[in-house]
Amino acid sequence: MCMPEVDVEFNYEAIRTLVDIERDWVPKSPGTSLYLRPTMIADGAMLGVHPSHRYYYYIICSPSGAYYAKGLAPISIFVEDAYVRAVKGGTGEAKTGGNYAASLKAASVASAKGYDQVLWLDAEHRKYVEEVGAMNMMFLLGDTLCTASLEGSILPGITRMSILELAREMGIKVEERKISVDELIEANKSGKLREAFGTGTAAVISPVGELTYKDKTIVINDKKIGALTQKFYDTLTGIQVGQIADTHNWVTRV
Template sequence: MNFKIERAKVLKEKPDEKNLKFGRYFTDHMLVIDYSEEKGWHDGRIIPYGPIEMDPACMVLHYAQETFEGLKAYRHPNGDIALFRPEMNAQRFIKSNERLCMATVPADLFVQAVKAIVDYDKDWVPSEPGTSLYIRPFCYATESGVGVHPAKNYQFVIILSPVGDYYPEGVKPVKIWVEDEYVRAVKGGTGFAKCGGNYAASIAAQVRANQRGYTQVLWLDGVHRKYVEEVGTMNAMFLINDTVVTAPLEGSILPGVTRDSIITLLKDWNIKVEERHLSIDELMEAGRTGALKEAFGTGTAAVISPIGELHYKDETIVINDFKTGSLTQKLYDTLTGIQCGKVTDPHDWVSYLK
């Protein structure tokens, strides 16, 4: 697709790269593509970043047909700009849209669009250590009308944001609240899809956790309230004795790109990985006995976030003396090293703009 370009008349002042907050600053432009049943995806354009005009009866406002993705662009030491596994984000985006009965964006168009807008606003890709350009593609129903049915018109948009660490703590252990009242997702629902409704459903528990001094929520399965699933913004992994245990992909958790990358690295290093049901009782017992050596979350935004404390019901366990474990640190250093061009990429995960 050829993208029409409308350059912003006034360019923004770029933020200080040494003090970037996550998701607070946005670049000069955004990419937009329209969809209709008659034309398919059409009218691709790069335009100045700004408000989206929307009819009050726009169906996304009433029936939440909306999906999104998250990936990053990195500036390598030689100045090249790299993306990390964008094709995997494209495939996940397709599955999310299919689940919500939305028009799907072909993978090649998704990747082309990402590269086009990043290339156009490439001066915004930061170069300070630990920084990157966060890429947020999203899709939503634009048809106007009240009545529950799949919309016939959609818009695909990509916005960009230079970012630093996702958590204020940086790459330091965080405190996690285990939620046993609210439910995030169930099999057969939209748990595997990256859609706004999943996150809206998680906010009440997140607020409660924050009020008690915890950074994030660890969700249990929605049927038994027994098996560990994922953290609100990350997949979760636990080093129990010599084995890394993480929840299986059965439709209720997000199939994370970082999750898949970490599992691949662990297998490269001959570290045993089990994708299985892990009960909260087994996890807490492992914490009591010392069998729980390390715990961490994985996701595009935070990359890897060590977990230093878990609170479940009336019990708190501290993991690895609330210090970042050696395996967690090695995984973080290796994956961010690959992303930033400082470590050899054995799986060809990194692709370049040109």
């Protein structure tokens, strides 16, 4: 993006100080949070196709309720094979506004059809699962937790990283690899696809109840929250709110 890097320690202290100042805005109800988003935009007085000479850095700070109105309930996902969100060599692995802009058309179409989210496929083959608009995706295939490998077009989410670390600590086999839609359809037929869920900062964990690809709709775990999905949600949110000991040094008290 050709933007200057913000010093990690400076950014950390800025966020900590902001939360301390605005602590009265932190909601107390279960499932709520104070959403924080460090942001940088170009602020140069010019018109042209080149990096800006000046940038504006700020932190968005807003009380937030549950990401989905239905709360922790299985969502329906439309698998998009016409539009693409990102390609290798582009900005797919970065947290940029342009990535969201590229997703709006397909998301609008899916929403009009009654779906909660869009699942993107790889741009080259249009067959391998990448991520959902606001989340990384994970699938419990048999006893193995599978998620798409990071190959340049998928955001390396912090919640994704946390869940994979928790899974390994629980003794669950983890695979980061290519996962095709056809594999998921066959796994659903054989009963191997046991659970599916998304991970993200805002949603934390979102169970998936059904996937629709072309003319096929597969129902996952009878549209119920899976036991492992629930365990991940309870564990991660428990650590976040101090109900479970943080042995990973993930939490900062303000």
